[in-house]
């Protein structure tokens with residue numbers, strides 16, 4: 001068949017860029033966990049409906065969920081009346097006692113948005129947060145943040 005050319009023969013001694021990419025993207029091997037998009041939708045809804053913490057620590061915000069979300073105000077900053085601004089969110093997607101994601105929120109004056117969220121992900125559910133993303137509140141959603 002025309003155009004069906006073969007590439008260079010594989011070189012077993014040196015991993016190709018393709019195979020190393022595949023190896024690092026092995027997140028598909030993790031155990032069944034809640035969908036982070038589902039968690040994010042629920043968290044976003046919480047910010048619309050509740051938005052503030054009654055105490056600086058709120059453990060297991062969604063007790064009926066198959067995942068666990070804890071919210072914190074770490075340093076007492078952002079206190080309004082008797083409520084606290086959420087600075088940090090921890091997410092355990094499968095409730096195995098190991099955090100899968102850590103989100104850190106801070107106010108920023110840069111750009112159109114006012115809240116920047118750093119998202120750190122432990123793809124192997126071992127609390128080694130090796131992937132980082134940032135949402136700059138600019139409508140672009142999570143962007144890689146190496």
Ligand SMILES: [Ca+2]
Nearest residue numbers: 092093094098
């Ligand atoms: Ca977990």
